[in-house]
Amino acid sequence: MKLLSRHLQALAKVIETESFETAAQQLFISQPAVSQRIKQLEQQVGQPLLIRNSPPQPTALGKRLMHFYRQAALLEAEVFDSEDLNTQTLPIAINADSLSTWFFPAVADFVKNAHVLLELRVDDQDQTLRLLQAGEVTGAISAEQQAPGGCDSIKLGGMKYHCVCTPAFRDSYFAKGPSKQAFLQAPALHYSPKDQLQSNYLAKYWKVAPTSYPFHQIPSTESYLDFILRGLAWGIVPELQCETHLANGTLIKLDPKRPITVDLYWHTWTLQPELLKGFSQQLQSYCQKELR
Structure with a gap:
């Protein structure tokens, strides 16, 4: 069962992929259909949600809707969990050094046991937080201690x-x-x-x-x-x-x-669905032992 509107899904795909064409391919619809859905959503809220540059960028309200979409998608999957709907995707922003050293050992068991798909966005540890602020990911590993509004910051280690x-x-x-x-x-x-x-x-x-x-x-x-x-x-x-x-x-x-x-910090939403909460606990538990 799907409760999230196809209009929000189209907006999210364009922001994630930075492309109307790629969004259309992933949604299995035409590019004009993607544009039409976003225009209809903009008419509903009464203001633009995308800055139509190359690549397209979300407006302030577009970013807030992305936050909502990410949270709602995880909650929807949690509510309607079933045999054929037990694989969920966690988009995570991570720095390259963490990815190449400790990250996979930290999360391997969780990914396997929770049937979760990871969508990793790699950037410098000083830059990953902007992806969380833009609503493009559900969590970010960052060198910044201060958490964005609506998010918590947990020190992982050094x-x-x-x-x-x-x-x-x-x-x-x-x-x-x-x-x-x-x-x-x-x-x-x-x-x-x-x-x-x-x-x-x-x-x-x-x-x-x-x-x-x-x-x-x-x-x-x-x-x-x-x-x-x-x-x-x-x-x-x-x-x-x-x-x-x-x-x-x-x-x-x-x-x-x-x-x-x-020093590295894990930033994620203050109100976390169970899947994200479990992922956060796994990260924290591993890093407390392995990162000095």
Whole structure:
């Protein structure tokens, strides 16, 4: 049984996919039909719900309706739970480092036992919260402590990072040890334009301006580490990802006395359906043991 209107569903699909065409394909209807449903919904509420740019973006009311749709969809599935309606989708915003290290071990049993489908949106840990605020996800892992309105913030723990490179790279650029001048010459590695770990570290400890040092940019956690292991750059890497390489000597800590800890928080709705509540408890329980 479906209680949510097809008009809200069309709006949600356009916002999720950022495309009228893709939304139409996923709903198995024509693109004009998607547009018509959204226009009818806008007529009902008396104001625009989408900014029709490329990609389309929700208005303030559109974001609030997305929040409502996400919550209502989970509650609807909970109310009408049955043998043929026991698989629900949880859209989650997560940072790439968490995804590549601790997240799957944390949620694997829950996903299997609760018959839940995950829809993961990957962004920088400083950016994931905007997806929750926009109503595009039901929860977000973020470095921000302050929760948006209508949401709770739960501290998961801290991810420890180290400034690392290969011994050969150190000998080439940091033969006399780390210094401002050495960091101005040695190429760093960034994950994406939103990645601030390296620039924040250099500004805090070495008074190096964000635009004054050379850096590569590779938006892949696996390739990020591989690039550093090839001796092509220094970078800031999660301890969970580099501890084996540090132990066997293929990587060294450039600045061993200054590890970086990023506190992570789980943000989700204050009023949670049972499925989301169980997911939140699983995350919190795992991270309290595994994240320092």
